[in-house]
Amino acid sequence: MTSLPQDADKKKDDEELRLSKDLLDLLAKFQQIELENFEIDVKELELIFEPGTAGQIMPKIKLPPVAAGGKPTAMLQVPFVPPVETYPNKITEVKLGATRSEGGTRGKSFIIGGETSPPFYSFERATPHRPLVTIDVFDMEVPLSKAVKMHVRDVVGDPAAWAKLAVDKFGADMVTIHLISIDPLLKDAKPADAVKTVEKVLQAVDVPLVIGGCGDAAKDADVFEAICEAFSGERLLISSITRDMDVERCAKFVKKNGHVALAFTPMDLNLARELNRRLYDFLDREDIVMDLTTAALGYGLDYAFTNMERARLGGLMGDVELAHPMSSGTTNAWAAREAWLKMAPEWEPRELRGPLWEVTTALTLLLAGVDLFMMMHPAAVKTLKDVTNYLTSGKKADASKFADWVTVKAKGVGMA
Amino acid sequence: MTEKKKAGLKELSPIDVYKLLPKINCKECGADNCMAFATRIVNREISVDQCRPLLKKENEKAYAKLKDLLKPAVKEVIVGVGDKTKKLGGKLVMYRHEFTYTNPTAIAIDVTDEMSEQEVVSRVHYTENFSFEYIGNTLRLDMIAVRCVSGDADKFKAAVKKVSETTKLPMILCALNPTIAEAGLMAAPGSRPLLYAATQSNWKDMAELALMYDCPLVASAPNDLKTLVSLAKTLMAYGVIDLVLDPGTFMNEGLADTINNFTMLRRAATKGGEELAGFPLMGVPMVAWLEGAGTFEDVIKWREAYLASMLIVRYADVLVMHSTSGWSLLPTTVLRQNIYTDPRKPVAVAPGLKLFGTPDENSPVLFTSNFALTYYTVASDLESGKLNAYLIVVETEGSAIDSGVAGRKLTAERVADALKASGIEAKVKHRKLVIPGKASRISGEIEELTGWKVQVGPRDSSEIPKYLIEKWQP
Numbered sequence: 001m002t003s004l005p006q007d008a009d010k011k012k013d014d015e016e017l018r019l020s021k022d023l024l025d026l027l028a029k030f031q032q033i034e035l036e037n038f039e040i041d042v043k044e045l046e047l048i049f050e051p052g053t054a055g056q057i058m059p060k061i062k063l064p065p066v067a068a069g070g071k072p073t074a075m076l077q078v079p080f081v082p083p084v085e086t087y088p089n090k091i092t093e094v095k096l097g098a099t100r101s102e103g104g105t106r107g108k109s110f111i112i113g114g115e116t117s118p119p120f121y122s123f124e125r126a127t128p129h130r131p132l133v134t135i136d137v138f139d140m141e142v143p144l145s146k147a148v149k150m151h152v153r154d155v156v157g158d159p160a161a162w163a164k165l166a167v168d169k170f171g172a173d174m175v176t177i178h179l180i181s182i183d184p185l186l187k188d189a190k191p192a193d194a195v196k197t198v199e200k201v202l203q204a205v206d207v208p209l210v211i212g213g214c215g216d217a218a219k220d221a222d223v224f225e226a227i228c229e230a231f232s233g234e235r236l237l238i239s240s241i242t243r244d245m246d247v248e249r250c251a252k253f254v255k256k257n258g259h260v261a262l263a264f265t266p267m268d269l270n271l272a273r274e275l276n277r278r279l280y281d282f283l284d285r286e287d288i289v290m291d292l293t294t295a296a297l298g299y300g301l302d303y304a305f306t307n308m309e310r311a312r313l314g315g316l317m318g319d320v321e322l323a324h325p326m327s328s329g330t331t332n333a334w335a336a337r338e339a340w341l342k343m344a345p346e347w348e349p350r351e352l353r354g355p356l357w358e359v360t361t362a363l364t365l366l367l368a369g370v371d372l373f374m375m376m377h378p379a380a381v382k383t384l385k386d387v388t389n390y391l392t393s394g395k396k397a398d399a400s401k402f403a404d405w406v407t408v409k410a411k412g413v414g415m416a
Numbered sequence: 417m418t419e420k421k422k423a424g425l426k427e428l429s430p431i432d433v434y435k436l437l438p439k440i441n442c443k444e445c446g447a448d449n450c451m452a453f454a455t456r457i458v459n460r461e462i463s464v465d466q467c468r469p470l471l472k473k474e475n476e477k478a479y480a481k482l483k484d485l486l487k488p489a490v491k492e493v494i495v496g497v498g499d500k501t502k503k504l505g506g507k508l509v510m511y512r513h514e515f516t517y518t519n520p521t522a523i524a525i526d527v528t529d530e531m532s533e534q535e536v537v538s539r540v541h542y543t544e545n546f547s548f549e550y551i552g553n554t555l556r557l558d559m560i561a562v563r564c565v566s567g568d569a570d571k572f573k574a575a576v577k578k579v580s581e582t583t584k585l586p587m588i589l590c591a592l593n594p595t596i597a598e599a600g601l602m603a604a605p606g607s608r609p610l611l612y613a614a615t616q617s618n619w620k621d622m623a624e625l626a627l628m629y630d631c632p633l634v635a636s637a638p639n640d641l642k643t644l645v646s647l648a649k650t651l652m653a654y655g656v657i658d659l660v661l662d663p664g665t666f667m668n669e670g671l672a673d674t675i676n677n678f679t680m681l682r683r684a685a686t687k688g689g690e691e692l693a694g695f696p697l698m699g700v701p702m703v704a705w706l707e708g709a710g711t712f713e714d715v716i717k718w719r720e721a722y723l724a725s726m727l728i729v730r731y732a733d734v735l736v737m738h739s740t741s742g743w744s745l746l747p748t749t750v751l752r753q754n755i756y757t758d759p760r761k762p763v764a765v766a767p768g769l770k771l772f773g774t775p776d777e778n779s780p781v782l783f784t785s786n787f788a789l790t791y792y793t794v795a796s797d798l799e800s801g802k803l804n805a806y807l808i809v810v811e812t813e814g815s816a817i818d819s820g821v822a823g824r825k826l827t828a829e830r831v832a833d834a835l836k837a838s839g840i841e842a843k844v845k846h847r848k849l850v851i852p853g854k855a856s857r858i859s860g861e862i863e864e865l866t867g868w869k870v871q872v873g874p875r876d877s878s879e880i881p882k883y884l885i886e887k888w889q890p
Binding site: 121143299408 | 528641642669725755757793815818
């Protein structure tokens with residue numbers, strides 16, 4: 001008989017505990033946070049082909065003898081045939097970052113996309129590339145939480161140090177440098193200043209970068225152009241190219257300098273297709289990642305989930321305009337007040353509720369097909385990485401080790 | 417039977433249904449004619465039983481055919497009796513954009529026969545009283561799973577008795593030993609609990625119990641779908657028709673198989689018409705407590721919660737959980753609410769003027785976006801603050817405030833237009849507009865265009881009541 005853990009303070013020095021303790025440290029002492037760029041805009045969606053399993057029928061079997069009364073006396077054996085399908089299309093593979101030999105300066109580069117089955121249908125086909133996490137770093141003080149500040153307090157205002165922390169300590173695969181200071185309504189920093197910031201971050205870490213703008217269409221284009229030119233060949237992910245920008249101009253400077261465009265649309269697959277079509281005139285399909293908009297758990301996540309699930313199924317079924325890897329601004333989870341608000345005691349502590357809000361948002365979208373997660377809280381990042389590792393490891397469940405949950409003791413594990 | 421294949425939901429047209437209706441356009445069902453009724457049937461907006469002539473003896477065959485035609489890909493299994501009956505499964509489709517998911521995943525909290533009576537009662541009360549108001553819905557927990565830990569029939573019987581005396585919530589009786597399971601069933605006669613579980617080794621005795629006590633039965637085969645469908649086949653042949661399938665829940669390295677098993681079963685049922693896979697699926701996030709030896713409790717709760725969320729997304733119809741912490745259950749229950757909303761529901765509310773309380777000529781005027789979630793959040797904050805106020809809902813094409821400003825869906829022009837169209841100028845003496853903190857970027861433009869004085873309010877609407885009390889003066 002197994003026992004449930006009883007003593008929360010019990011210390012074991014196996015790896016399990018060290019991982020857990022890390023997680024717990026990361027979860028501790030969080031306060032409030034506020035976020036930008038929470039966007040949702042759902043319209044009528046166009047119908048998309050669904051994978052079906054026409055003709056997927058279990059083979060006929062012979063029934064074993066049945067007792068006189070009609071009840072079987074021995075277990076009837078039937079096979080289970082995994083409902084495997086093939087899809088006419090494959091999600092485009094996109095390379096992020098470039099090593100020295102690839103024309104950049106990164107220590108590593110990644111490929112995302114390449115799926116030939118819906119997300120984690122590994123009974124059909126393995127997931128070709130593990131989904132990645134890029135951690136948000138800001139180039140100036142933003143109305144960021146005390147919560148995240150607890151982990152980044154020493155580095156706020158120093159994006160290079162912040163990026164290093166995200167990679168070295170929080171396990172970020174990539175780093176997103178949000179160039180908030182260029183906002184004409186804030187500091188209105190010049191493109192040359194932004195180039196300097198990116199330069200510092202590129203020197204501080206050797207992972208691929210995402211370059212985030214301020215949301216002003218004209219200013220973002222100017223800054224993106226300067227950065228694309230200055231760091232030609234790095235395969236930066238430019239976040240983001242939107243419909244209200246000068247798409248031709250942006251696509252051209254992205255292409256000319258060998259970067260990748262993140263095509264952002266407000267939760268509408270028709271708009272996503274339209275923007276991609278405009279980009280195809282200047283960019284290869286391998287140069288485009290889509291951001292279909294992430295809404296927070298409790299605040300439209302259902303729309304985001306379905307929108308992405310449809311995009312991915314559509315892409316696999318042959319809708320090439322949607323067959324791009326997907327990125328999610330998962331940090332938007334913190335726009336939900338339940339993620340940061342102090343609530344009645346039965347829902348506390350928010351220090352745990354908040355990051356769980358972010359990771360729940362992330363895992364939901366992971367199952368819809370997201371390939372790249374823009375995240376914030378180190379504990380949420382850790383769990384997302386653990387889960388993606390489990391899901392792509394190719395390891396099997398060991399039924400022989402299946403502990404009997406029915407008889408497990410629960411002594412000592414009481415009410416919260 | 418395995419060879420039987422059901423028509424997919426999408427293949428069903430109103431004509432298919434219409435053909436089987438009496439076609440007399442009696443309007444008794446409330447529809448204008450039989451064709452309109454057929455359309456509503458196909459959209460699952462009305463039950464076939466609303467057609468009274470169809471229930472007559474002479475239409476028996478057509479009725480039976482129609483029932484079969486409309487049978488969901490995943491059987492609906494009813495647990496419990498009375499008001500708190502829980503329906504499991506009944507799913508029509510695999511993906512939520514195909515059709516609204518029915519019967520939100522039921523969440524059961526466990527108790528054991530070795531817990532003190534006080535602990536059992538307190539866990540049951542927690543489960544029963546769990547309640548969270550979320551945009552017009554109350555989130556709740558649904559069931560109690562009573563586990564036999566002692567291996568002692570008398571103790572199990574006493575625990576089941578205690579639970580059934582304490583609550584009307586449906587129960588899951590968990591005991592793999594049939595003798596002990598029967599002791600539990602006897603302790604709560606007529607309560608129609610879900611019996612856990614028939615396995616390769618005990619299926620016959622469990623089937624007998626399910627028939628004798630008229631209760632639904634879980635078939636369990638951890639990570640072995642061949643055995644699982646074989647069990648389902650055997651139990652059906654035995655006469656047990658209300659089944660729930662447990663393909664096993666595994667953490668960590670077993671997570672991929674777990675997600676795959678749930679996905680394969682649901683696809684086989686919904687897309688392949690496989691009847692043996694067409695039963696509600698049970699997930700057991702509380703296995704997180706088994707693999708967590710030596711781990712801090714909060715970390716185990718965290719893992720249990722995220723496992724529950726993944727299983728809700730991937731087709732679980734019922735979950736057994738152990739944690740009773742609000743912080744870990746809230747994200748799970750909110751996610752369930754999200755996944756089970758009707759995807760056909762609009763995300764925008766109608767723009768225009770809304771009144772809260774009994775506003776007069778000195779009451780504050782605020783505006784918000786027409787994104788439904790923004791609107792309902794602001795509305796509920798104004799209501800709970802018991803404020804008298806005017807709220808102008810600006811057409812933002814369903815964008816929230818911050819994204820609306822960034823994406824130019826919420827502009828000073830639109831605010832000015834909405835202000836004018838609302839007729840508010842005739843209702844108040846003052847000319848002061850409280851705008852959302854997240855729209856502060858356009859405050860200057862709003863003042864210019866409207867001629868109203870703009871006051872930038874809080875960034876989150878939960879602070880509106882406090883803000884208005886402290887800062888509002890007409």
